[in-house]
Amino acid sequence: MKQTVSKQLVKHIAQLANIELDDNRVDLYQSQLSMIMDHFDDLKSLSFDDVPETSRIVEEENVWREDDVDESFTQEEALSNSKKTHDGYFMVPYLLTQKD
Amino acid sequence: MLLDKSISQLAKLLRSKKVSSVDLVTEAYDRIADLNPQLNSFISLRDKEEVIKEAKKADEGIDQATSLLHGIPYSLKDAYVNKETQTTCGSQVLDGFNSPYEATVQKKLKDSGAILIGKNNLDAWGHGGSTENTDYKVGKNPWDITRIPGGSSGGSAAAISSRMISFSIGEDTGGSIRNPSSMCNTSGLKVSYGRVSRYGTISYASSLDSVGPMAKSVEDLALVLKNIIGKDKLDATSSNNNDTDYLTDLNKKVSKTIGLPKEFFDEGLDPKVKEIILKAVKKYEDAGHKVVEVSIPLIKYGVSIYYLTGLSETSSNMARYDGVRYGHSRQLLSDETKRRIMLGSYALSAGYADELYKKAQQARTKLIEEFTKAFKECDVLLAPVTPSIPAKIGELINDPLKSFLEDLYTGPINVAGLTSLSIPAGFTQDKLPVGMQLIGKRFHEAELLQLGHAYQQLTNWHLEKPSIIQ
Numbered sequence: 370m371k372q373t374v375s376k377q378l379v380k381h382i383a384q385l386a387n388i389e390l391d392d393n394r395v396d397l398y399q400s401q402l403s404m405i406m407d408h409f410d411d412l413k414s415l416s417f418d419d420v421p422e423t424s425r426i427v428e429e430e431n432v433w434r435e436d437d438v439d440e441s442f443t444q445e446e447a448l449s450n451s452k453k454t455h456d457g458y459f460m461v462p463y464l465l466t467q468k469d
Numbered sequence: 470m471l472l473d474k475s476i477s478q479l480a481k482l483l484r485s486k487k488v489s490s491v492d493l494v495t496e497a498y499d500r501i502a503d504l505n506p507q508l509n510s511f512i513s514l515r516d517k518e519e520v521i522k523e524a525k526k527a528d529e530g531i532d533q534a535t536s537l538l539h540g541i542p543y544s545l546k547d548a549y550v551n552k553e554t555q556t557t558c559g560s561q562v563l564d565g566f567n568s569p570y571e572a573t574v575q576k577k578l579k580d581s582g583a584i585l586i587g588k589n590n591l592d593a594w595g596h597g598g599s600t601e602n603t604d605y606k607v608g609k610n611p612w613d614i615t616r617i618p619g620g621s622s623g624g625s626a627a628a629i630s631s632r633m634i635s636f637s638i639g640e641d642t643g644g645s646i647r648n649p650s651s652m653c654n655t656s657g658l659k660v661s662y663g664r665v666s667r668y669g670t671i672s673y674a675s676s677l678d679s680v681g682p683m684a685k686s687v688e689d690l691a692l693v694l695k696n697i698i699g700k701d702k703l704d705a706t707s708s709n710n711n712d713t714d715y716l717t718d719l720n721k722k723v724s725k726t727i728g729l730p731k732e733f734f735d736e737g738l739d740p741k742v743k744e745i746i747l748k749a750v751k752k753y754e755d756a757g758h759k760v761v762e763v764s765i766p767l768i769k770y771g772v773s774i775y776y777l778t779g780l781s782e783t784s785s786n787m788a789r790y791d792g793v794r795y796g797h798s799r800q801l802l803s804d805e806t807k808r809r810i811m812l813g814s815y816a817l818s819a820g821y822a823d824e825l826y827k828k829a830q831q832a833r834t835k836l837i838e839e840f841t842k843a844f845k846e847c848d849v850l851l852a853p854v855t856p857s858i859p860a861k862i863g864e865l866i867n868d869p870l871k872s873f874l875e876d877l878y879t880g881p882i883n884v885a886g887l888t889s890l891s892i893p894a895g896f897t898q899d900k901l902p903v904g905m906q907l908i909g910k911r912f913h914e915a916e917l918l919q920l921g922h923a924y925q926q927l928t929n930w931h932l933e934k935p936s937i938i939q
Contacts, residue, residue, distance in 0.1 A: 379811075386784060386814040387791075388807050389800050401808060402815075404870045409773045409816075412828050422830035423837060425676045425706075426662040426886030426911075432705040446569040450795035461793050 373403040373410075471496050472542075472632040473934070476689045479635065480537040483528075490524040490531075490540030490584065493635070497542045497586050500633045504937065507614055509606035510628040512547045513554040514587035523584055530582070538696055539582030544637045546622045547588035548595060549680075550669045551575045558671045559593035559621075560803070561604040562796050572669020573701045574638055574680050581696045586634060590624030593803055594787065595640060595673040597621050598648050598855075598875050601866040602805040609862070610652060611935040612901055616859040619649030625683050626653035631938050636684040636693050642673040643775050644854070644879025646681050647891035651854035651904025654893045654933060656921070657683040658690045659879075661911040662886035663708035665694075666701030674782035677775075677883040686931050687892060687921040691715035694914065713915045719922050727753055727920075728763035728847030733878050739857045745895040745903045746853050752927055753851070753920075763843040763850070767836045768881055772873055774836060775880030777816050777829035784813025808869060833884050840885045849920060850908040852878055854891050858901045882908055890917040893930035902930075 379399050383390045390398065444457055453460035471479065471493055482488035498517050505511050527540035534540070550556045550568035557563045575585070592602040600608030600623025608623040610616040611631040618627040622639035626649035629637055639646040641659040650657030658681045665680040672678060682693035695715050701707040729750065734743060754760050767774070787810050792798045802810070816825035843850065855875050865872040882889045887908055894905040909917045925931050 374815075378815075382811045382815045382818065383807075385818060386807075386810045387788070387799060388802070388811065390807075394804075397804075398808060398811065401869050402812060405776075405808075405812060405873065406815075408870060408873070409777060409825065411770055412773050412777070412832060413824065415770065415828070415832060417828065417831035417835065420831040420834050422827060423833040424830050427706045427708075434702075442569055447794075449569060450566055451793065452797075453793075459794055 371403070372399055373406050374399055470632060472500070472635055475686060476537060476541055476635060476684070476692050479541060480539070483531055483540050490527040491521055493540065494520055494524040494542050494584060494586070497634055500631070500938070501586070504631050504633060507937070508609045508611055508627050508631060509590055510608065510624040510631070510633060511544070511587045512557055512559065512590050512605045512624070515553050515585060520584060520586060527582055527584060534582055536581035536696055537692055538578065540584065541635045542584050542586045543578065544587050544589050544625060544628055544634045545575060545585065546591055546625050546637065546639050548591060548640045548671045549575055549638065550671070551585065553585055554588055556588065556671070557605070559591045559603040559605060560806070561801050562790055562799060564604070564797065566795055570669065573666035573703060574697050575669065577697050578638070589622070589628055589637060592621035592623070592805070594671065594783070594806055595621040595642050595645055596783070596806050596809050598644060598872060599860065599865045600624060600649070601862060602803055604803065607862060610859050611937050612654065613859070616861055616901070617652065617865065619652035619859060621645040622683065623649045626650050626655050626657070629653070629655045629683055629685055630935060632934065636682060636689055639681055639683045640670055641679050641681055641883065642677045643779055643876045643883050646683055647854045647879050647889060647904070647906055648875070650683060650891040652859040652902060654902035654930065655683060655685060656687050656690055656893070656931060657681065657891045658694060658914065659882065659889045660694070660914060661888040663706050664888070664912065664914065665697050666699070666704040666707040668701055668703040672786040674779040675786065676782060677779055679883065687890070687918055687925050688719060691719050691918045691922070708912070710912050715915055715918055718915055719918060721919060723919050723923070724757055725848040725920060726759045726761060726846070728761055728843055728850045730763050730765045730768065730843060730850050730852060732765055732768040733852035737856050737877070738853060741858060741897050742853050742856065742903050746905050749894040749905050749924070750851060752924065756923065756927060761847055763846050765839045765843055767832060767839050768877070770832060771881035772877050774829050774832045775876060775884050776812070776873055777825055778833060778884060779880070780809050780813035781816045781826045782813070784810045784817065805866070805869065836881060837885045840887065844910050849916060852906050852908065854878060854904045854906045858897055858903065878906070886911055888912070888914050888917060890921045892921045892924060895930055
């Protein structure tokens with residue numbers, strides 16, 4: 370069967386989405402995503418030169434409020450669902466590693 | 470069986486002290502203990518003793534009660550945050566998550582005096598139409614436990630159908646209230662975008678998500694809806710447009726023009742479903758309503774328009790699950806959810822966004838125009854909810870495209886921000902429920918509820934119960 374989505378593309382979008390895939394999953398998703406993308410191809414037959422996009426249903430209207438200090442979570446509440454905390458802070462994974 | 474009665478009947482019994490809220494709550498827990506092991510409708514239940522205490526308080530306060538929901542047991546789809554139980558959204562990524570805040574819909578129901586019993590099973594993150602894509606136990610249909618209850622709000626529909634609960638709050642992004650309502654013989658309302666506050670809803674696709682009631686009858690839906698609408702400063706997309714009293718006008722005799730969008734009856738629709746829907750149309754005609762054929766040609770592309778929109782939005786919404794502030798690693802997401810996030814990332818990625826996401830949003834503009842045009846020729850649209858009868862468990866979860874195609878008649882309604890009511894329309898020869906949807910203009914919920922209620926005065930489909938409880 371024709372595979373519209375290449376293995377390389379599967380790996381690329383997995384990386385964009387921060388999802389780790391093993392080789393079995395790359396193969397499986399390649400065929401499943403190809404099948405779905407082939408279906409989405411039906412839109413290609415439509416042409417909408419100057420048609421504006423609709424990305425939301427509600428009227429575009431700015432919502433304002435006074436910049437008053439309001440009640441919010443206590444530090445304890447905010448941290449209560451985190452598995453890694455330290456001295457009242459969230460512990461996040463390393464983003465930068467130091468070279469030796 | 471008390472929970473077989475309508476909310477207004479129960480409210481009367483509570484006020485006359487013939488029945489107590491403790492009785493209702495006890496019955497709910499007993500039936501859940503009896504049936505949930507077979508149906509997997511609930512993920513979390515509140516501590517029974519704590520709830521009984523709450524019910525006792527409700528009984529003491531019944532003489533001062535202002536809402537008919539006072540003392541009535543209900544459940545939430547596990548896609549809403551609340552403080553009484555964990556919130557999982559059907560995914561092990563959120564297993565054990567205890568929200569420090571609660572959804573507006575939950576606050577409103579609590580304020581009305583209704584009593585939360587537990588949280589219902591769903592396709593994780595709303596990703597699915599079968600309640601199989603859950604990291605908890607697969608949801609079953611009370612009418613045939615070898616079949617799916619529909620989804621993603623499948624646990625809510627199964628719990629109402631089997632009378633474990635009086636009503637539930639579902640969430641509908643592309644059919645998630647209507648599809649399981651149809652498959653479990655219950656009634657469900659997908660409200661117009663903006664009608665009910667989405668604050669505290671775990672977002673699937675933010676421009677499509679809607680919060681709505683699920684119950685045994687249209688009358689019950691009207692009653693619940695009245696209690697949950699309103700502008701909410703915590704949801705900028707919630708609307709002020711809420712001055713309707715859904716109950717007083719419910720019995721008003723109306724004569725409407727009903728449009729049958731011919732694309733909803735094309736090939737692909739199971740003839741068994743079609744026959745049942747056309748009988749329902751006849752019922753309306755016999756009752757004096759006018760029926761006309763209308764056309765919404767872009768429905769043919771409805772699955773692509775809906776999914777390219779919904780999956781793009783979900784890929785963005787799901788980015789927050791990084792396992793740092795709450796929840797576990799996103800690597801624990803299910804295959805279905807990973808595929809959906811990846812499709813959305815693809816549709817938004819450089820080089821593809823113009824032909825995928827952007828094109829779907831242009832098609833969305835045209836689709837809305839087509840609905841607007843159809844509504845010039847009729848007051849409401851009548852259509853099937855799903856093209857097929859409830860699938861066997863395993864059939865859809867292993868065929869992702871087939872599962873997407875099941876949303877053909879429901880997804881486009883969310884894309885256009887309309888309202889749609891799903892009600893029981895009959896049964897197949899094998900006694901599987903089939904529902905129909907009445908689709909209305911934005912904020913025309915009252916019109917749909919009137920028409921749906923009128924149908925339920927003429928038919929008894931909605932009163933039928935699965936043999937599992939008889």
